[in-house]
Amino acid sequence: MTNPFDPVVVGTDGSEVAARAVTWAGDEAAHRNRPLRIVHAVEPWAPASPMLPPAVPPAALCEAGRRILAAAHRAARERHPSLEVTSELLVRSPGAALREQAEGAFEVVVGHRGKGGFASLLLGSTGLHLAGHVPGPVVIVRGEPAWAGGDVIVGVGPATVDEAVLDHAFEAAALRRARLRVVHGWRLPMITDTGYPIDMRDAEDTVRWELHRATAAQRKLHPGVEVVEDVVRGHPVAALAGMSHSGCLVVVGAHSCTGLGALRLGSVGHGIVHHAHCPVAVVRPRS
Template structure:
């Protein structure tokens, strides 16, 4: 598996089809190969069973052949001139297998839910788990996937993870030839007056100035990207969910400032996975 390919979690569900379309669009811009990964989970009353179990416990071969035919047909239907699309079937728990395969991918693309997802779940357990543990950036395709002229939005709080997200967002905005909107949340210190107070306005300007250096570095690398910066009072999750209404992609790091070291996925990232109105990219260091 190439470390530069776009890996798509695919199970034939409508959400997986949306993820595949997004991945093909991304690959069309970047020239990366696309690999469909169908994870075939063998289940018994005691859980997953893998190689080496008694033959009588396995389903008949027809189920496996149907899965392989589904993946190969989807890969063939997705083929486009100049674009390499392949499909492969893996065995095991989907979240674990996709996490392992992400170590050899440049980007992992998922739908919000696969087959068997409950309608009330805004994001499936596989999508959330894989996003928390993957070894490469993950895009969860949800909401409005159209609007190609819309901007890319990114949440930046100055943390290491958010600066990685900023670089990814610049690359995406440049590749799509759309503006980049950088958002930073600011909170009124406890006991202080409203955000319009002059002291608070000075604090907001200081917060904005903290972004100058990382922004300048990426603006030199991508001089054609039109960048706006919004520092607004409020919750980071609420600001980004609102921004996702008018964006074609919203980008965040796995955790921001204040995140506990043991938490692989921060609350802002999780809120976006559940409530964003467009695809969400969660970026982490490989």
């Protein structure tokens, strides 16, 4: 169970992409009845010598950061007047700042690109590593996102389904009153090891039944959520990215092996972050 007072944390660098992330995070916090925390990181200057402590950033950068935070804070309160909003300027590297903030957060939200800092962090291996190691979900906001108004899409494999990933997806769908699409992408050989052809229809029916069984517990907890199982022949990234056109959120797990075609996190995570048409939530599995 998460603490109901844990905030939704969003990083901003003042870019338009970051502003959309702040808007999405504010909607998320308001619908979940959680506070919103907006943070901006200012890199400390490197010391002239390794033996010296880092120098403080120049006052101009700190002042610019405060203006960025003030604008984001004002926009969030105008959109949700009753929302509890706090903001903080952090003298840290963006990665260190996000890891620090994530320890006491329900989830961390960032834009998919920007002028630097938080918004550029999640485009490479650093962000995917962060998503797998911080306690809560990491949400990468893409495009012109709407918090609701489309399907919630979760990528799973029947043999590797994690309850934390499904719980997040079902809860997100219930909050949005959205349909949940449970997606499994696969690429099977046309024949078995014994040389006999595979009955693709039977194979797909078997996988779909396994997906239904894997989500049985969450269906009982969320009886009002409409669930559709999609078994897609093809690359899992292509399957999820294609469905994200009609989605409001894609949820994937931060596993070493996602279960979507047995691809490693880096491959699937990078693909979805770069090609999804809606926000992507990367959820750490329960240990």
